[in-house]
Amino acid sequence: MSILIIEAFYGGSHQQLVDLLQEELDSCVLYTLPAKKWHWRARTAALSFSQSIPSSEHYSKNKQKNYKRKNEREIRTTYTTFLLPNGKKRTLFASSVLNLAELAALRPDLGKLKKILYFHENQLVYPVKKYQERDFQYGYNQILSCLVADVVVFNSIFNMESFLTSIGKFLKLIPDHRPKDLESIIRPKCQVIYFPIRFPDVSREHDKDPESFFKVLMHLKNLGLNFHVSVLGETFTDVPDIFSEAKKALGSSVLHWGYLPCKEDYFRVLCMADVVISTAKHEFFGVAMLEAVYCGCYPLCPKDLVYPEIFPAEYLYSTPEQLSKRLQSFCKRPDIIRKHLYKGEVAPFSWAALHGKFRSLLTTEPREDL
Incomplete structure (x- = not known):
């Protein structure tokens, strides 16, 4: 398998998940940005990745490159081929920090991959003192990302339901020409796979x-x-x-x-x-x-x-x-x-209980109607 993993906020549980996937699954490609200035990552990461991820004709199998950016964490990158001999699609896996809609528009070659969006959190119910103070752009980015994704995965039922059932209220912040029925469009793509934890061998913001x-x-x-x-x-x-x-x-x-x-x-x-x-x-x-x-x-x-x-x-x-x-x-x-x-x-x-679900998720082709 070949899996392109993109993490715009490479730290904490986000880092823990993608590191685990890269270690446990074959032929993973990892592109990351350091875990700081979350709001800037959410707004600008798609453009950054559109320029840093090589186009398909530049991929070569098993060529690995490690480098550091000044004052940032190590960014690990492995180039690989994303087309199978029989022409089947490969997989793109990203967390919901990334604006997937922007990346797919900027990079049509990546937009053709099977696109999986993983929600560690959602911005529609992030706590604010007054609902009117909610920064609309971040929740809106996540809704757009869901619309272009083939599969949307949440780390808990609470996360999924709080997001889906809040879409209608959230879009009422738009003064006019509001989109309709987005929950019913997005919900069929959604599923829950709990965050996989690699528990240690122990005796007991x-x-x-x-x-x-x-x-x-x-x-x-x-x-x-x-x-x-x-x-x-x-x-x-x-x-x-x-x-x-x-x-x-x-x-x-x-x-x-x-x-x-x-x-x-x-x-x-x-x-x-x-x-x-x-x-x-x-x-x-x-x-x-x-x-x-x-x-x-x-x-x-x-x-x-x-x-x-x-x-x-x-x-x-x-x-x-x-x-x-x-x-x-x-x-x-x-x-x-x-x-x-x-x-x-x-x-x-545990990863032992969940690895089969992740392997199936990342290797199964999307439905033709998605």
């Missing part, structure tokens, strides 16, 4: 609402309760002030703080923890939560977003007060959670 998370922890600290916390994650351009304030306030309770580039070290910290907490206001899957659960952590998640789809009701809370009470009880009786056996399942989200 503003949209994540860090303010609520740290307020609960500082409340526990003020109550004199004994606990330790590890705050892990990659730091991008803008870091909310609450992070530095919380680190200082929590003091000796902090075990680890910041990004751990080594995956083994990251999982080692997870295995040391008893509880993993999410206070997210914007989550369509939650890779880190499932990784922590696999490593033995007791999850506490909002009773909202994608979480009820993945975690049993026992692990969900409705208010910050409920979260605080649960954590207070755990601080007083840590033996309760250390003896606890997780009542949900993580195996369905």
Whole structure:
């Protein structure tokens, strides 16, 4: 097989997915842009890729090139042939950060490939203070991308349904000459394939609402309760002030703080923890939560977003007060959670369980009517 993978935001779960596909599937071609300035990537990546991806007559099999751009992450590229001897189409796989409609128009040769669009998140329900403040162009880009894609894949049912059912309301922001019936056009192309996680061999952003998370922890600290916390994650351009304030306030309770580039070290910290907490206001899957659960952590998640789809009701809370009470009880009786056996399942989200679906998705020809 030959698969052209394009990732306009090569970092976090986006990087994790395309790296996994490239490692596990044959003849993958990966083109990326670094994971920074998300809004610029969403708006301009198609034009950049239209110039950086060689035209079909320049492809040669198994020619690999590694290079770096100044002040950017490594961009890995493998050139290959995209036409089978019998003339069958090859596959283009991209995340919804990319404006696929623009790329297909700028590069008709790439537009002829089987085009698969993968949604890690969607911009139609991204949290804003007022609906009128929503930047129309990013959601509109994703709708256009769906219209030109052959297959549209979401990482959860919540992600898919929140996107599809919001199209009509979203398009009402257009003052006149609104397009019609787009949900009914896009829905037949859609399916859900959960994000595949390569779980380790172990023995046991503003949209994540860090303010609520740290307020609960500082409340526990003020109550004199004994606990330790590890705050892990990659730091991008803008870091909310609450992070530095919380680190200082929590003091000796902090075990680890910041990004751990080594995956083994990251999982080692997870295995040391008893509880993993999410206070997210914007989550369509939650890779880190499932990784922590696999490593033995007791999850506490909002009773909202994608979480009820993945975690049993026992692990969900409705208010910050409920979260605080649960954590207070755990601080007083840590033996309760250390003896606890997780009542949900993580195996369905593993690469072992999902690799067949991805292989079928990336190798099957699109229907002629798409």
